[in-house]
Amino acid sequence: MTNSWTDIKNADVVLIMGGNAAEAHPCGFKWVTEAKHHNKARLIVVDPRFTRSASVSDFYCPIRAGTDTAYLLGVINYLITNDKIHREYVANYTDVSMIVKEGFSFDEQEGVFSGFNANNRTYNRDTWDYEIGADGFVVRDTTLEHPRSVYQLLKKHAARYTPEMVERVCGAPKDKFLKVCEMISSTANGEKSMTIMYALGWTQHSYGSQTIRTAGMLQLLLGNIGVPGGGVNALRGHSNVQGLTDIGLLSQSTPGYLGQPRDSEPTLAAHMANRNFRPMMQNSVSFWQNYKKFYVSLLKSMYGASATAENDFGYEWLPKLDKVYDTLQMFELVHQGQVNGFVCQGFNPLLSVPNKGKLIAGLSKLKFLVSIDPLETDTVKFWENHGEANPVDPSKIQTEVFMLPATCFAEDEGSFTNSSRTINWRWKAANGPGEARNDIAIMAELFLRIRELYEKQGGKAADPILKVDWSYANPKLPTADELMREINGKALVDIPDPADATKTLYKAGQQLATFGHLRDDGTTTSGCWIYTGAYTERGNMTARRDNSDPSGRYVYGNWGFAWPANRRILYNRASADPSGKPWSERKSYITWNGKAWGGADVPDYPPPLAPDRNAGPYIMNAEGVARLFARKMMNEGPFPEHYEPFESPVANALHPKMSSNPAARVFGGDRAAFGTSKDFPYVATTYRLTEHFHWWTKTNKLNAITQPEFFVEISPELAKEKNISNGQWVKVSSNRGSVKGKAVITKRIPALKIDGKTVHTVGMPIHYGFIGETKKAIGVNSLTPYVGDANTQTPEYKAFLVNIEPLSGLAVS
Numbered sequence: 001m002t003n004s005w006t007d008i009k010n011a012d013v014v015l016i017m018g019g020n021a022a023e024a025h026p027c028g029f030k031w032v033t034e035a036k037h038h039n040k041a042r043l044i045v046v047d048p049r050f051t052r053s054a055s056v057s058d059f060y061c062p063i064r065a066g067t068d069t070a071y072l073l074g075v076i077n078y079l080i081t082n083d084k085i086h087r088e089y090v091a092n093y094t095d096v097s098m099i100v101k102e103g104f105s106f107d108e109q110e111g112v113f114s115g116f117n118a119n120n121r122t123y124n125r126d127t128w129d130y131e132i133g134a135d136g137f138v139v140r141d142t143t144l145e146h147p148r149s150v151y152q153l154l155k156k157h158a159a160r161y162t163p164e165m166v167e168r169v170c171g172a173p174k175d176k177f178l179k180v181c182e183m184i185s186s187t188a189n190g191e192k193s194m195t196i197m198y199a200l201g202w203t204q205h206s207y208g209s210q211t212i213r214t215a216g217m218l219q220l221l222l223g224n225i226g227v228p229g230g231g232v233n234a235l236r237g238h239s240n241v242q243g244l245t246d247i248g249l250l251s252q253s254t255p256g257y258l259g260q261p262r263d264s265e266p267t268l269a270a271h272m273a274n275r276n277f278r279p280m281m282q283n284s285v286s287f288w289q290n291y292k293k294f295y296v297s298l299l300k301s302m303y304g305a306s307a308t309a310e311n312d313f314g315y316e317w318l319p320k321l322d323k324v325y326d327t328l329q330m331f332e333l334v335h336q337g338q339v340n341g342f343v344c345q346g347f348n349p350l351l352s353v354p355n356k357g358k359l360i361a362g363l364s365k366l367k368f369l370v371s372i373d374p375l376e377t378d379t380v381k382f383w384e385n386h387g388e389a390n391p392v393d394p395s396k397i398q399t400e401v402f403m404l405p406a407t408c409f410a411e412d413e414g415s416f417t418n419s420s421r422t423i424n425w426r427w428k429a430a431n432g433p434g435e436a437r438n439d440i441a442i443m444a445e446l447f448l449r450i451r452e453l454y455e456k457q458g459g460k461a462a463d464p465i466l467k468v469d470w471s472y473a474n475p476k477l478p479t480a481d482e483l484m485r486e487i488n489g490k491a492l493v494d495i496p497d498p499a500d501a502t503k504t505l506y507k508a509g510q511q512l513a514t515f516g517h518l519r520d521d522g523t524t525t526s527g528c529w530i531y532t533g534a535y536t537e538r539g540n541m542t543a544r545r546d547n548s549d550p551s552g553r554y555v556y557g558n559w560g561f562a563w564p565a566n567r568r569i570l571y572n573r574a575s576a577d578p579s580g581k582p583w584s585e586r587k588s589y590i591t592w593n594g595k596a597w598g599g600a601d602v603p604d605y606p607p608p609l610a611p612d613r614n615a616g617p618y619i620m621n622a623e624g625v626a627r628l629f630a631r632k633m634m635n636e637g638p639f640p641e642h643y644e645p646f647e648s649p650v651a652n653a654l655h656p657k658m659s660s661n662p663a664a665r666v667f668g669g670d671r672a673a674f675g676t677s678k679d680f681p682y683v684a685t686t687y688r689l690t691e692h693f694h695w696w697t698k699t700n701k702l703n704a705i706t707q708p709e710f711f712v713e714i715s716p717e718l719a720k721e722k723n724i725s726n727g728q729w730v731k732v733s734s735n736r737g738s739v740k741g742k743a744v745i746t747k748r749i750p751a752l753k754i755d756g757k758t759v760h761t762v763g764m765p766i767h768y769g770f771i772g773e774t775k776k777a778i779g780v781n782s783l784t785p786y787v788g789d790a791n792t793q794t795p796e797y798k799a800f801l802v803n804i805e806p807l808s809g810l811a812v813s
Contacts, residue, residue: 003195003231004420004568006554009034010229010587013187013194017046018068018202018211022053023690025199025235028419029053032197035229044180046071046172047201048685048761049713050748061180062750064759065685066799067170068202070642072214074166075181077158079221084185086223092578093617094220094626095130096151097140103127104148106157106639111655112662113637121662125632130280130623138280138623150629154217157639160654169642169653171752171759188222190583193229200237201687204798206664209791210640213630217640220626226574226604226617228553228589236419237694239409243417246563247487247528251325254318255487255528258295263320268295268312277622283615284624285606293518294529297489301525304469309522317464326793327353328786332667335362345372345439346406348695350379351769354784354795355673355736360392368400372442374408374432375699378769378779388740389770389778406439407432414480415542420568423534424560425484425543441477448475484542485511488535489518489526511536514565530563541566551600553589565602571626573597573605573617580611635790636663646787647734647801649677649759663790670786675735680801682718684732684762686780692767704773710741710780713763714804719745721760722804729807732762734800737782739764740807762802 008014008031021029033056035041045054046061046068054060063071079085090096104127105114115124131139131148144151163181167174187194196219202211215232216225224230236242248255265271277288299307303314323329331349333339335358342363350359363369363382371380383397384390409416411432417423432438447470454462472478491506495517498505505517515532518524526532534541546558555568562568569575572590576582580592590599592611597603609615616624630638643661644652652659688694689707697703712730714722724730726745731738741764749761768777783802788795 001231001233001235001420002225002570003228003233004422004555004562005031005418006420006556007228007231007569008032008195008197008233009039009554010193011035011041011195012039012192012229013183014041014043015046015184015194015196016043016053016057017071017196017198017215019197019199019235020047020049020051020053020201020687021197021199021235022056023051024237024688025419026690028235039229042183044183046180048683048749049687049763050750052690059176059179059183061172061176062752064169064171064752064754065683065761066205066645066648067642068205069207069211069214069640070161070169071166071172071177072211072218073158073161073640073642074163074170074177075184076154076214076218076221077161078163078178078181079185079188079218080155080158082185084188085221086188086190088577089190089223089574089583090221091142091144092625093223093574094150094628095623096144096149096154096628097142098150098623098629099131099139099141099146100148100150100153100629101127101129101131102148104153104638106637106641108160109655109657111641111643111652111658113639116662118662121664121666123635123637123663128630128632128638130629130631132280135282136278137282154628154639157641161642165653168755171754184218184222187224190223191586193224193227193587194219194222195224195230196232197235198233199235201798203234203789203792203794204796205794206646206661206787206789206796207636207640207643208789208794210634210636213634214640216626217628220628223574223583225626226569226571227583227587228569228575228600229587231569234419237688239418240416242419242421243415243423246417246530251329252321255298256294256530258291258298258529261315261318261320263322265320266316268315271295271315279624280622281616281624283613284622285609285615285619286622286624287619288622290515290518292520293524294515294526296520296522297518297524297526297529300492300522301486301489301527302469303467304471306467306469307522313522314467317467319464324793326788328665328667328788328793328795331359331362332786334366337365339366341368341370342366343370343372344377344379347373348377348379350377350382351695351766351779351781354781354797355670355786356779356782357737358786359781360390364392364397364399366399368402370402370404372404372406372439374406374436375696376403376771378695378771381771386770386776389776404442405432405434405436406442407436411436412438412480415484417563420562422560422562423531423542425540440480440483444476444478481540483527484535484540486525487527487531488512489524489529489532491524493523495519495523513537533565534561534563553600555600557601567602567604569601569604571604571617572599572601573603573619575599578611578614636661645796645799646785647675647680647799649681649683649801650755650757653755661790664787665790665793666787673736674785675801677801680734680803682760682762682802682804684734684764684783684800684802686764686766686784686797689765689767692765695767695769698767698769698772698774701773707765707767707774709775710739710765710768710777711744712741712804713744713746713749715749715751715760716745716747717751717758718760718762718804719743722806724804724806731805731807732764732783732802733805734783734785734802736785737778739778739780739782741777743806762804766797
């Protein structure tokens with residue numbers, strides 16, 4: 001989230017799209033209720049289903065699953081065409097005036113940008129950048145008239161997304177779409193603000209990253225980034241998924257979203273050479289110029305005294321990627337039989353990775369499978385026959401399975417990082433059952449045993465294990481407190497105060513107060529630079545529980561610690577105009593007082609940097625401003641474009657020759673498994689229920705009582721067409737498998753007109769499997785396609801093709 005949960009209360013308009021906060025995030029949704037009650041905010045919901053969020057909205061607009069990018073580009077076209085943008089914000093705080101390189105183009109007929117190679121489905125992105133002048137800075141045209149200015153290129157690109165095209169592609173009635181545009185555009189003035197709340201309904205598509213970027217572009221045009229009540233706010237699917245990505249459990253990044261080294265970067269110098277953060281505008285801060293300080297401090301945290309300047313601080317010990325090993329790539333290798341063993345820690349891939357049939361075939365080829373979990377998961381029981389729910393032959397599966405029982409969150413101490421980047425410390429409430437150990441103890445013993453084997457026997461790549469600094473008080477059981485201190489970072493030597501060399505800023509061993517004090521000479525450590533400040537010499541900042549709000553802006557700066565730097569709204573310098581005054585007193589947040597920046601929050605800007613320096617509020621970007629033109633950052637293009645899901649009931653109305661994302665990775669065998677609308681005419685989508693939490697709570701009797709079994713939601717029109725009655729058993733099938741459940745006939749899922757064709761949607765909850773207290777089910781991922789987002793590889797769970805047929809008798813016993 002760019003903003004905080006509590007800041008939603010400051011919003012004048014709330015757009016929920018790609019999510020269903022009232023059901024999937026009921027605790028967080030209370031801030032929407034607060035905004036409606038205290039701020040008279042209007043709630044807009046755009047969703048394929050009339051959800052509980054929609055039921056309390058001021059306006060609901062239906063949409064076909066998988067067409068959100070087209071819808072948002074339609075809103076952008078409306079704003080530009082009707083001059084409903086926040087002109088001063090856009091002119092000063094975005095790249096609209098920057099000139100793009102000659103040679104950049106978009107082929108509207110073919111649906112691809114310049115540089116596309118159809119043979120390998122990749123782009124040469126050399127033209128996706130700005131023109132650089134003789135002075136080394138970006139060439140600009142502040143009149144915005146140049147045909148290659150970002151503004152003109154965006155205006156032309158979005159012009160195709162008329163209200164009529166949005167209705168044709170999305171199925172959103174034109175009058176409803178225009179009403180949404182009108183409500184959204186009411187915030188393009190600095191007096192009002194809109195917040196966007198989204199979840200997996202946006203991310204779980206083969207173009208999900210571009211949909212989210214489109215939302216960011218929309219908010220920039222409105223002037224709604226960096227302001228109270230604004231932002232683009234991701235509602236995370238777990239209470240600690242934000243922490244997971246922060247600490248580097250994504251395959252392509254290290255802690256703090258630093259780059260994972262690649263084969264082409266054998267040295268630290270080579271790694272840095274690929275990260276040119278030189279300012280592109282005069283006076284811009286380009287804060288990523290400090291990247292090496294963050295990276296070296298991370299290496300010192302990992303390898304301690306073994307990391308020296310002479311050995312690149314241990315950089316050579318980091319693995320070097322030949323490609324990204326995301327979940328889909330890993331299980332593709334498992335399916336190919338190239339993986340001997342797989343460790344699942346708090347992970348149930350048999351139900352959470354697409355194409356369950358492929359998963360079972362792959363897991364059956366492993367030599368061993370390890371599950372570290374409080375529960376017996378479906379994955380750890382993949383080899384058991386459970387009838388239709390899991391029809392395997394155990395005699396043909398030789399995989400050895402190990403179960404290491406772990407404690408759950410309430411049986412351990414540590415931190416959670418919530419959606420709004422706030423790190424909150426949690427205390428242990430109970431001991432774990434039986435022989436269960438916490439995750440730290442399990443991982444520590446595994447590490448120590450592996451290191452002992454290397455010490456005794458040697459082996460390939462020994463140094464990355466032997467050189468790790470493991471200097472905890474009890475090596476077999478590091479404490480959560482020790483780890484939090486390590487993540488924060490400390491000084492390794494006495495560090496002088498840069499403002500006064502006669503003074504000492506830190507003594508050796510002291511905890512650092514801010515990532516601004518990290519150094520690239522090996523004298524500081526930090527396990528995750530964005531968390532520096534979370535555990536200082538003042539103590540554990542994440543354990544604070546002071547709910548005072550001195551500003552009256554719903555900013556609770558002494559509650560936990562929000563990364564970075566305890567900042568609750570990112571890019572908050574943009575809440576003031578170029579001179580440092582608030583856009584309006586009503587939305588005053590961070591302002592210039594003549595000497596420094598200050599206000600309700602920690603300024604996201606160097607405090608003494610005067611407004612007349614024109615450094616730009618987006619200090620992480622080399623341009624100093626926000627990017628409407630993404631340059632080379634996205635795999636499928638610098639502007640978003642509507643691409644159909646890989647399984648779609650219709651051709652792409654804008655460019656039928658290139659219907660789906662041209663840059664999305666598809667493995668050889670999976671392309672043949674895609675279905676067509678001839679055999680599978682209906683759009684399917686998946687979602688969560690309030691009564692369940694993923695595949696965890698199906699093991700709990702009370703949750704199972706409230707929602708005991710898998711079901712299938714369809715419209716009355718589809719039920720009539722297929723002769724299905726309410727409560728009747730139905731079979732839903734895709735080109736990969738089938739599931740069975742009881743039909744729930746509901747007006748909540750409307751039939752839509754798409755390009756003159758009636759398109760029906762089939763909705764299914766994700767939570768059911770064959771282990772637990774709920775009734776056995778096959779697992780809805782038996783249906784889903786094995787393809788992901790072109791940038792993040794997040795699987796396409798939210799839009800695929802199925803058929804549905806009525807059944808008689810029981811389905812799964």
